[in-house]
Amino acid sequence: MMKQQQQVAVAMAVLALVLVLAGAGGASAASCNVAQLAPCGPALSSGAAPSSSCCSSLKAQRSCFCQYAKNPAYGRYINSPNAKKIIASCGVTVPRC
Template sequence: MKIITSILIVFVIISILFPAPIKAAADTGNTGNSTGDTGNVGVTCDARQLQPCLPAITGGGAPSGPCCGKLKEQQTCLCGFAKNPAFAQYISSPNSRKVLAACGVAYPTC
């Protein structure tokens, strides 16, 4: 229980340290800030929006409806989150893969 609490505290602190959301842009081939996805142009990438998923990711339980909704909304951002050292451990965890699969969201291939 102490580990889960510690992970949640670290996630909240990291979320506070990185508050500025970014926009996911379509891959036009001429910008270096592209996500590589052309589907959800204009999605605001904000890891704090995935907080409903923390219990499922850290505890291994089933994801909630709001969690799945946010994962689908933030799907184009997952690759960027996976590349960020602050969030990579959450995206690459075995529980995260289970949550993504349960929600019908493809694991990001970056």
């Protein structure tokens, strides 16, 4: 249970990092769900290559990046080296917020 919570937290952090780097705005709150980044948790915590489901989740949540970046709960994950690697590996462009 604790490990799953950590993975969700890590996934949320990845999303926040992507949001800060991506900076897309205008997404509706109903479509933004940081928990959808859970597939990125293992890559964020271990530095391993992201899964295809992680990359798909990042791309799907790209429009939410700025919203996530503004949330202080995700800030510590945003600048992590692993999050930057994930974003680069997935080929996600990062808009400015």
